[in-house]
Amino acid sequence: MSAVVWTAAASLAAWLWLLLGQGFFWRTDLRLPPRREPDTWPSVCVVVPARDEAAVLPQSLPSLLAQDYPGQAEIFLVDDGSSDGTGTLARALADRHGGLPLTVGSPGEPPPGWTGKLWAVRHGISLAHTRGPRYLLLTDADIAHEPDSLRELVAAAETAGFDLVSQMARLRVASMWERLVVPAFVYFFAQLYPFRWIAKEGSRTAAAAGGCVLLSAAAAERAGIPDSIRHAVIDDVTLARAVKRSGGRIWLGLAERVDSVRPYPGLGDLWRMVSRSAYAQLRHHPLVLLGTVLGLALIYLVPPVALFAGLATDRAVPAVLGGLAWLVMTATYIPMLRYYRQTLWLAPLLPFTAFLYLLMTVDSAVQHYRGRGAAWKGRTYARPDPTPDQR
Incomplete structure (x- = not known):
């Protein structure tokens, strides 16, 4: 031969x-696990790191402001040294649309050893801690949520006892190159980190999708988030590993009602x-x-x-x-x-x-x-x- x-x-x-x-890994039927509404809805703080996001913020931030959440919820958008008026635009959008309370903060330049995003997340979590939330929703500035997104995430975490619930947002697929490359990106990711293994007891596989991560504040403290992962370029997977390594239970699946609005029109x-x-x-x-x-x-x-x-x-x-x-x-x-x-x-x-x-x-x-x-x-x-x- x-x-x-x-x-x-x-x-x-x-x-x-x-x-x-x-x-x-090739199956795409893994959605949020079975859930029921809790008797008392826990408090949640939404942390949004944002750097030069004025182009996408009008499509994403109003969806967070409009969350139909029965409990206490508040948004902390962290302007990470933007040069395009991201912070000013965020305040204007909050004034125009109303909804959940919004606080805009700015941490300054990251010190050595920190990525800019995680430095911004650290600042947002510090602001959130003054409210004493049970959960943190870490979501990117290009992610749009349907009005029941936060409610469903919290219900899933509370019902199954997960410390981290993450959904891989449906990425934009409009241009020819997006159609060719984007679905394969998610396919390859699932091949590396089979979603069914992530939530399995005793499995070492850990991953999350950084655009939508509901994290319990207690699990974040146990895992030292974000300080313990401050250098991570692939912060979502590193965060999930830290939470699982510290004894937390995690879940990751595909989203139906959480979408990325960021365009990637060309191959470049x-x-x-x-x-x-x-x-x-x-x-x-x-x-x-x-x-x-x-x-x-x-x-x-x-x-x-x-x-x-x-x-x-x-x-x-x-x-x-x-x-x-x-x-x-x-x-x-x-x-x-x-x-x-x-x-x-x-x-x-x-x-x-x-x-x-x-x-x-x-x-x-x-x-x-x-x-x-x-x-x-x-x-x-x-x-x-x-x-x-x-x-």
């Missing part, structure tokens, strides 16, 4: 494992969104990068190459193996395309999208070694020193 046949067989075996042994916009943190996801380790590139090639690129190579050379075995692997890949991607209400003809294009992600990951490493890694909104974050639990 040739190397092509062995490689195609390995790819098919990998896809059969992913289909059945990776927590059924999506490229920067992915590449700014891809190498950080690999812990800035060259060998992990190499393994990731080889793994992506084996899983996503080998199937079409084996199929077309087999057809071109009249060799049935690699063509069949590659075709079967590509078929399984395509079938697992269809549920995500349906969730995003996209045409199913995009499913066979997943190898091309995966190749783009491979290039974005390599570019992330290149930018890191050029001193431009993890750049976002005028700030660049160097590789942090490892914390004691990472050594």
